[in-house]
Each structure stands twice: as structure tokens, then as C-alpha cells.
Amino acid sequence: MLSRVADSLYWMSRYLERAEHTVRMLDVNMGLMLDKSSTSAEGRWKRVLAALGNPHGVGWEDDYYRLVNSLTFDPEIPASVTSCLIEARENARQVRDEISSEQWQQLNRMYFWVTQDYSENGLNTRLADFLPAVIDGLHLFQGITDTTMSHGEEWQFIQMGRYLERASATANLLDLYHPEILSTPEVAAEGRQYQEWVGLLRCCTAFEAYCKVYTADLTADRVLEFLLLNPQFPHSLRYSIDCLRHALVAVHLSSGRQPVDDLTRVSGRLQASLSFVQVADILSQDTGAYLHRILQQCRQTHDLIFRFYIQYSVETALAM
Amino acid sequence: MELGSTFANPLLKDYVLDSTYDEMFTGDGLVRRHYGSVLETFLNLPPDEIARRKRSVDLSFLTQGITFNVYGHGEGTERIFPYDLLPRVITGAEWQHIEKGLTQRITALNLFLHDVYNEGKILNDGHVPREVVYSCRQFRREMRGLQVPRNVYITVTGTDLLRLSSGEFVVLEDNLRVPSGVSYMLTSRRVMKRTFPQLFRNYGVQPIEHYTQLLLSTLRSLAPEGRHDPTIVLLTPGVYNSAYFEHTYLARQMGIELVEGRDLVIHDNIVYMRTTAGLKRVDVIYRRVDDDFIDPLAFRSDSILGVAGLFNAYRAGNVTLANAFGTGIADDKAVYAYVPAIIRYYLGEEPILNNVExxxxxxxxxxxxxxxxxxxxxxxxxxxxxxxxxxxxxxxxxxxxxxxxxxxxxxxxxxxxxxTLDFSRAGCLTENGIEPRHVDLRPYILYGDKVRIVPGGLTRVALRRGSLVVNSSQGGGSKDTWVLND
The missing domain is CATH 3.30.1490.270 (Dna Ligase; domain 1)
Structure with a gap:
């Protein structure tokens, strides 16, 4: 596969995952604004902004509805849902012949739908209907991707993008929430705090899955354990990294290249730090540092994927 | 069909017949036999059903991304190619004549290119003035004496034909550099089959769907010597090119990589593409990038679409480019005037398809x-x-x-x-029912181990009433072209 194509598929996938995460963050936090809460509006939305990486061109101005609208629709803000979809489509357009027609059509439909809506209604769409519909559209795209595309190298790069983005987003979210959660690690949450934790789980679509494992009693150590270490839940860090590793190994095998030492080592260590650990170990140490290490390893993995498969020098390639 | 009864149909109330050749009706207003059931089908469809089918076709073009980019209109310039549902029908006999004529013409033009870039006999013998060739901007000095595989310069041609009021097809121009539009021919056919399955099934239309397979084997036949299982790629200028959809479509249908200049690297005069598995050697490049932009070292140095060193690799015989460089001299509009002489000179035959004066x-x-x-x-x-x-x-x-x-x-x-040519009109669906519009015909000719042409081509339509310009960039559209088994 062409390196440029791998690059575009990877980024298409990352942007779509990012759009989905952003939509969910906005939707969940809008919902939480309806109840009285232990967190102030300012604290809440600043945290949302931090979870989205404090995007350029937008900040807290005491009007959450406007903030959500901008983060959803404004094509001038690079982190907005619309911008993510435009970027994803642009990447897909660069590799139009590598993805299936069904994928392209679905992405195109979403693109026209979102951008037309903005040009017709500006920032006045009914978000309550709009946000869930975007998520539905993205889920449909993933379903189409998984059922219409060969699960070869191309698909594996899509997987890498999706799970690396998801892992980084979840780790980042936990990093923001953990000081508050860990103030009372083993006590079941009540009242307003309970709402917050439900919110955290919902941001990762994890509430129902959590309840199945631990019932609706929320304690900090369980929430953390579930989002970090659950091996079966698709939005947990461990699951995401397992999938990422799976894709890396598959690509490595099919490319028939020499062992890619650094990439194998870094991603393997990342996987091990989630697979062979118990939540008590994490809580007994510096949890923040643990999360930072994970984020750091995610970034390294991203850089190494780039260096091995996409932007390598001609000399190294000819030497092989 | 009776004259009176046909024209009584409200769909035909604005249909004008005059001295211009009409593809659907004879001069006396009788429906041409090969158009009979096509017209009948359309006349019998309720108007809102036609509108419904039209809408569904437009939507399918848009969601499939079958669009083209218009230059000079800023952002958001993707448009669907306006499409007319009423097919243009050509009889098998007419087609045979066209096919023979095109084969003759392309064979001669290819011999002309080989001659001009080698001995230049035709120039020495004075059949084409030397200064016409050498003053042509598309003349590539670099091609002098360079041997190309099988001596084939023009692998893919799109020749524009018009039908005059006498009913005769003439050649308006040859496009020998990087002709486009073939994807519209192929997708139009698919859409027509889906939209009018029954009509299509009963009509005996000759197939064109094997075009991409023919193109692939044509390209394969031109691989450099000794490269038995050649790697073939399609080189595109990228997504901002007006024909990008076509590039992706063809690459996909042929199952070859679609590469951009930045995907290729040259090392020791060998062309490689960058893949996730390392560098992979490339043998044949179906290039959709103009001569000027293809190699910043050999041609325009400000080009970022090309590949530095590609021309040297080509000269070394390590890679085949289709079409070859410098084919533009043979479709220069001044050289065009000499094509009949070129045909007579190399083949000793009279041209089967005439030129326009x-x-x-x-x-x-x-x-x-x-x-x-x-x-x-x-x-x-x-x-x-x-x-x-x-x-x-x-x-x-x-x-x-x-x-x-x-x-x-x-x-x-x-x-x-x-x-100013009085070229033929064909019935088209407009807001006022069916009206005649000017049409041309661009068949696509492939030349590798031999000349091959799929029956039909792209019929372009000047959609505005009275307009003579069929180019997509100037308000033209297209329709499916049906060549019948007689």
C-alpha cells in the first residue's frame, strides 16, 4: 500500500473518532447542565475544553449554548465537529479509490448534511436532535467500514487511527477527572457527585456496560478500573490499546519488513502497562504520572508509525 | 410512428426540425427506426415519473462523487456533470464506419509521431511543412531518437466527432495528450441500465464495460522489455484536478495504484513508489499529468505535481509512460489541417473520416x-x-x-x-419536454499491441438552447451513447 494512502486513512479515521468523542462530550455535558451539580458551569465547560485539548479560537464566555454551537458547527474552529468531518472527508477524498463506495457515500452524505445545515441555519440548529444524529451517522460509517472493506492493511491503518485517538482521548479525560474522583476512592458516590461520575462514564458510552459488571453503585476505584483496564469494553484504554497492537502486528506481518524494533517495544510496553496491572497498583502510586506515561507512549507510538511506514528516507528503504 | 400522432404529444411541442441533422427524426419528421422504442418509452412515461428518475440519477451522481471541478470559481467548485436521460442511438453500420476511420487515423498519427521524432521523412518529403512541426509548443526536442516500446506514442486517444447536416461524421479534433471523460461514458451506462432496465434489455446495445480491462491489457503490453509482470500505476495531479474522479475510478476499476508525484521516487534511473512495505519498482505509468508538469528537472521547474528525474528514467528505458511525451504535436490544431495528407503519406489510403475545413x-x-x-x-x-x-x-x-x-x-x-459548423442535434429532456440540442461524440481509442475501440463513446450535449459548446467547463452535459447490434 502507498504510504500516502496509509497516512490519509489513518487521519481520516482519527478525525472521525475525534468528531465522535467531541459530540459525545458536548451532548453529555449539555445534559448535565439541566441538573444542579457540584461543578460550576464554568468549571464544567473549562474541563470540556481541556478534554478537547483547549482548541484554538474558542473559550469559555459564560454562554454554554453558544460554546456548544461553535464547537459543533463553526468551520473556523479547527476542533469543531464540522471541521473534523471536513478534514476526514478531505482525507477520504485523497484516497477515494482505496475505500469502498459505500464508505465514501456515507461520509459524503454526512458532510453535505452537516455543512448544509450550517449554511442554512448558522448556529441555530436544535442541538438536542442534531448531536445524536451525528453519532448515529458516525456509527453507521464504522459499520460500513467494517462490513464493506477488506480487512487488509488499509483497514488496519483505519483501526490504528481510531484506537490511538480513542485511547488518547480516554486517557486525557481520566487525567482531568482523577483528582476529583480519587478524593474518595472506595466510597460509593451519591447525589450530585453521582451525576458527575455517570457523566464521565457516558462520555465514554460506558454507563450501561459498567452497570452490567459492577451494578449501578459507582465507586472511584471501579470507575477507574473499568475505563482503564476492562479487556472487553470497546472504549476502555486496555481494549483500545489491544486493538491498536493487533493492527500494528498485522501490518508488520503483511509488510514483510524487518522487525520494527522501536515501534514494537513502545507499543508493547504500553500494552503491558495496561494488561498486567491491577487498579490497586495504580491507585497506590501516583495515578497522574501513570496516566501521563500512557499519554506519552501514545504520542510516541504515533510518531513511530509515521517514521516506519510513512515518512521514511529513501536510503533506509533501499538498505533493507 | 405517424408524424402527426408523435408531434401531438405535449412533450414534443417545442421540438424544432430544420436543415440541421437530427439524430432522432428524419427531415420529414419521421422517427428514425433505431430511435423508435426509445422515444416511445419516454413519451409514455408520466412526466413526474421522468422527473423522479432524473432526481434519483442526480442524487446518485452526487453521493458517488461523480463530479468535476470548475477552475476559476473559488471554493466549493465540485459539480455534478449534467446528465441527460435520453440516450443517443447509433446504428451498428454507422459505428463500423467510424471504427474503421478512427483506426486508420490513429495508426497514421502514431506513425507520424514516430517519424517526426526520428528520421522526419514526411518533413523531408515536404508533405508537412517543417516549420509547422518545429514551431509547435508541444514539440519535445528531448524525444528525438528516443525509442518507445512497440513504437506506440498514443496509447489513449479521445477523438471528437461531429455529424454534419449530410449525416456524415467528421473529425473536429484529436486529443492525444491526456484525454478525459471516459469515466462519464462508463458511469452513464451503469446509470442507464439501472434506470431503464427493460428498455435496455430489449434494445441490443453493444457493451462498453470492458473498457478498463482493455486499457489495462493495453498498458501491460507496453511494459519495458524483460518486465514480465509489470507494476502499472496511474499518475494523477491530485484531488484538485478537474478529472480526479476519473483517475480514481479508472485506477479502481483496473486494480492499480493511483499515485501522485510525491509517491514516486527515482533512484539510479529506476522509478519506485513509496509503500508501507518499503519502495516498490514501477514499470508502466498511465500518466494523467501534462508534459509540462511531469518532471521539474526536464520541463517546468516550478511544477510540484511531477517527479524529479522521471524523464531520465524514461530515456533509460526503465519505465513506460502512456501517453509518450510530445504527442501534442499531432493534435495541434494547425497540424490537424495536414492529417489527411499524413494518412495518405503513411498508409497510401484516402481518409475514411474527413476533417473539418x-x-x-x-x-x-x-x-x-x-x-x-x-x-x-x-x-x-x-x-x-x-x-x-x-x-x-x-x-x-x-x-x-x-x-x-x-x-x-x-x-x-x-x-x-x-x-461555423451546422452539427447534429439529438433530442434531450428539458424543462419544456423533449427538445433538440447539439451533440458531439468522443470515442476512446486504445493502442498497445493493436488498436482497440469500445463501441460508442461520450456524447456531449450543449444543454443551452442554440448553444454550440459542449465542453463540461462551459455548460455542457452528457448522455449515454448506444451503439446497436444491427
Whole structure:
């Protein structure tokens, strides 16, 4: 596969995952604004902004509805849902012949739908209907991707993008929430705090899955354990990294290249730090540092994927 | 069908018949036999059903991304190619004649290219003036003496044909560089089959779907010697090119990689593409990038679309490019005037398909006639295509004619003039029912181990009433072309 194509598929996938995460963050936090809460509006939305990486061109101005609208629709803000979809489509357009027609059509439909809506209604769409519909559209795209595309190298790069983005987003979210959660690690949450934790789980679509494992009693150590270490839940860090590793190994095998030492080592260590650990170990140490290490390893993995498969020098390639 | 009963149909109330050849009706207003059931089907469809099918076709073009980019209109320039549902029908006998004519013409043009870039016999013998060839902007000195596989220069050609009022098909121009539009031919057919399955099934239309497979085997037949299982790629200028959809479509249908200049690297005169598995050698490049932009070292140094060193690899015989460099001399509009002579010279045959009468502005007598009669003529810049840089005399203002007169006098080699042609019209669906519109026909000719043409081509339509310009960039559309088994 062409390196440029791998690059575009990877980024298409990352942007779509990012759009989905952003939509969910906005939707969940809008919902939480309806109840009285232990967190102030300012604290809440600043945290949302931090979870989205404090995007350029937008900040807290005491009007959450406007903030959500901008983060959803404004094509001038690079982190907005619309911008993510435009970027994803642009990447897909660069590799139009590598993805299936069904994928392209679905992405195109979403693109026209979102951008037309903005040009017709500006920032006045009914978000309550709009946000869930975007998520539905993205889920449909993933379903189409998984059922219409060969699960070869191309698909594996899509997987890498999706799970690396998801892992980084979840780790980042936990990093923001953990000081508050860990103030009372083993006590079941009540009242307003309970709402917050439900919110955290919902941001990762994890509430129902959590309840199945631990019932609706929320304690900090369980929430953390579930989002970090659950091996079966698709939005947990461990699951995401397992999938990422799976894709890396598959690509490595099919490319028939020499062992890619650094990439194998870094991603393997990342996987091990989630697979062979118990939540008590994490809580007994510096949890923040643990999360930072994970984020750091995610970034390294991203850089190494780039260096091995996409932007390598001609000399190294000819030497092989 | 009876004249009276057909034209009583409200769909045909605005249908005009005059001296212009009409593809659907004879001069007496009788439906041509091969158009009979097509027209009947359309006349019997309720108008809202036609509108419904049209909408569903438009939508499917848009969601499939079958769009083209218009230059000079800023952002958001993706448009669907306007599409007409009423097919253009050609009889098998007519097609056989066209096919023979095109095969003859392409064979001769290819021999001409080989000759000009080698011994230049035709120039020595004075059948084509030396200065016409050497003054052509598309002439590539670098190609002199270079041997190309099988001596094939023009692998893919799109030749534009018109039908005159006599019913005769003539050649308006040859596109020998990077002709486009074939994807519209293929997707139109798919859409028609889906939209009018029954009509199609009963009509005996010759298939065209194997075009991409023919293209692939044509390209394979041109691989450098010793490369038995050649790697073939399609080189595109990228997503901002007006024909990008077509590039992706063809690459996909052939199952070859679609590469951009930045995907290719040259090392020791060998072309490689960058893949996730390392560098992979490339043998044949179906390039959709113009000569000028293909290698910044050999041609335009400001090009970022090309590959540095590609021309050297080509000269070393390590890679085949289709089409070859420098084929533009044979579709230069001044050289065009000599094509009948070229055919006679190399093949000793009379041209089967005639040219349109052409006035060379380098000839003082012809120039004088042309500049005095600009209101009756069409003037074209010799190196332009796509309907840019031309004057349509009868539809021009006095100012425009003055402007062109000045341009011609300043640079006579750069212009030719042709009579304004009364070319054929075919029935099209418009807001007012079915009306005749001017159409041309661009068949695609493949040349590798031999010449191959799929029956039909792209019929382009000048969608505005009375308009003579069929180019997509200038408000043209297309329709499916049905060549029948007689």
C-alpha cells in the first residue's frame, strides 16, 4: 500500500473518532447542565475544553449554548465537529479509490448534511436532535467500514487511527477527572457527585456496560478500573490499546519488513502497562504520572508509525 | 410512428426540425427506426415519473462523487456533470464506419509521431511543412531518437466527432495528450441500465464495460522489455484536478495504484513508489499529468505535481509512460489541417473520416479571408482545449472580433479558423419536454499491441438552447451513447 494512502486513512479515521468523542462530550455535558451539580458551569465547560485539548479560537464566555454551537458547527474552529468531518472527508477524498463506495457515500452524505445545515441555519440548529444524529451517522460509517472493506492493511491503518485517538482521548479525560474522583476512592458516590461520575462514564458510552459488571453503585476505584483496564469494553484504554497492537502486528506481518524494533517495544510496553496491572497498583502510586506515561507512549507510538511506514528516507528503504 | 400522432404529444411541442441533422427524426419528421422504442418509452412515461428518475440519477451522481471541478470559481467548485436521460442511438453500420476511420487515423498519427521524432521523412518529403512541426509548443526536442516500446506514442486517444447536416461524421479534433471523460461514458451506462432496465434489455446495445480491462491489457503490453509482470500505476495531479474522479475510478476499476508525484521516487534511473512495505519498482505509468508538469528537472521547474528525474528514467528505458511525451504535436490544431495528407503519406489510403475545413492563419491568403469573415467562422487557439480561448463568430460581438483579429495578426501560428459548423442535434429532456440540442461524440481509442475501440463513446450535449459548446467547463452535459447490434 502507498504510504500516502496509509497516512490519509489513518487521519481520516482519527478525525472521525475525534468528531465522535467531541459530540459525545458536548451532548453529555449539555445534559448535565439541566441538573444542579457540584461543578460550576464554568468549571464544567473549562474541563470540556481541556478534554478537547483547549482548541484554538474558542473559550469559555459564560454562554454554554453558544460554546456548544461553535464547537459543533463553526468551520473556523479547527476542533469543531464540522471541521473534523471536513478534514476526514478531505482525507477520504485523497484516497477515494482505496475505500469502498459505500464508505465514501456515507461520509459524503454526512458532510453535505452537516455543512448544509450550517449554511442554512448558522448556529441555530436544535442541538438536542442534531448531536445524536451525528453519532448515529458516525456509527453507521464504522459499520460500513467494517462490513464493506477488506480487512487488509488499509483497514488496519483505519483501526490504528481510531484506537490511538480513542485511547488518547480516554486517557486525557481520566487525567482531568482523577483528582476529583480519587478524593474518595472506595466510597460509593451519591447525589450530585453521582451525576458527575455517570457523566464521565457516558462520555465514554460506558454507563450501561459498567452497570452490567459492577451494578449501578459507582465507586472511584471501579470507575477507574473499568475505563482503564476492562479487556472487553470497546472504549476502555486496555481494549483500545489491544486493538491498536493487533493492527500494528498485522501490518508488520503483511509488510514483510524487518522487525520494527522501536515501534514494537513502545507499543508493547504500553500494552503491558495496561494488561498486567491491577487498579490497586495504580491507585497506590501516583495515578497522574501513570496516566501521563500512557499519554506519552501514545504520542510516541504515533510518531513511530509515521517514521516506519510513512515518512521514511529513501536510503533506509533501499538498505533493507 | 405517424408524424402527426408523435408531434401531438405535449412533450414534443417545442421540438424544432430544420436543415440541421437530427439524430432522432428524419427531415420529414419521421422517427428514425433505431430511435423508435426509445422515444416511445419516454413519451409514455408520466412526466413526474421522468422527473423522479432524473432526481434519483442526480442524487446518485452526487453521493458517488461523480463530479468535476470548475477552475476559476473559488471554493466549493465540485459539480455534478449534467446528465441527460435520453440516450443517443447509433446504428451498428454507422459505428463500423467510424471504427474503421478512427483506426486508420490513429495508426497514421502514431506513425507520424514516430517519424517526426526520428528520421522526419514526411518533413523531408515536404508533405508537412517543417516549420509547422518545429514551431509547435508541444514539440519535445528531448524525444528525438528516443525509442518507445512497440513504437506506440498514443496509447489513449479521445477523438471528437461531429455529424454534419449530410449525416456524415467528421473529425473536429484529436486529443492525444491526456484525454478525459471516459469515466462519464462508463458511469452513464451503469446509470442507464439501472434506470431503464427493460428498455435496455430489449434494445441490443453493444457493451462498453470492458473498457478498463482493455486499457489495462493495453498498458501491460507496453511494459519495458524483460518486465514480465509489470507494476502499472496511474499518475494523477491530485484531488484538485478537474478529472480526479476519473483517475480514481479508472485506477479502481483496473486494480492499480493511483499515485501522485510525491509517491514516486527515482533512484539510479529506476522509478519506485513509496509503500508501507518499503519502495516498490514501477514499470508502466498511465500518466494523467501534462508534459509540462511531469518532471521539474526536464520541463517546468516550478511544477510540484511531477517527479524529479522521471524523464531520465524514461530515456533509460526503465519505465513506460502512456501517453509518450510530445504527442501534442499531432493534435495541434494547425497540424490537424495536414492529417489527411499524413494518412495518405503513411498508409497510401484516402481518409475514411474527413476533417473539418481549416484555415491556417500562417497562410496570408487564408488569414486575409478569415479576418474579413470572422462573423461566420470559429477561431481557435491551436494549443488550447476544453473550449477555452475560442471565438464563435456568429455569436460574438464586434469588440470580440476586433480582439481576435488583433490576436491573430500578432501571432498567426497560434490560431486557426474553421467554418461555423451546422452539427447534429439529438433530442434531450428539458424543462419544456423533449427538445433538440447539439451533440458531439468522443470515442476512446486504445493502442498497445493493436488498436482497440469500445463501441460508442461520450456524447456531449450543449444543454443551452442554440448553444454550440459542449465542453463540461462551459455548460455542457452528457448522455449515454448506444451503439446497436444491427
Amino acid at each position: 481549416t484555415y491556417l492563419m500562417t497562410d496570408p491568403k487564408q488569414r486575409k479571408y478569415a479576418t474579413e469573415n470572422l462573423d461566420k467562422l470559429v477561431v481557435k487557439a491551436v494549443g488550447e482545449s476544453g473550449g477555452y480561448g475560442m471565438l464563435i463568430g456568429p455569436q460574438s460581438s464586434a469588440e470580440q472580433r476586433e480582439e481576435f483579429k488583433r490576436l491573430i495578426e500578432a501571432d498567426p501560428r497560434n490560431y486557426i479558423a474553421q467554418p
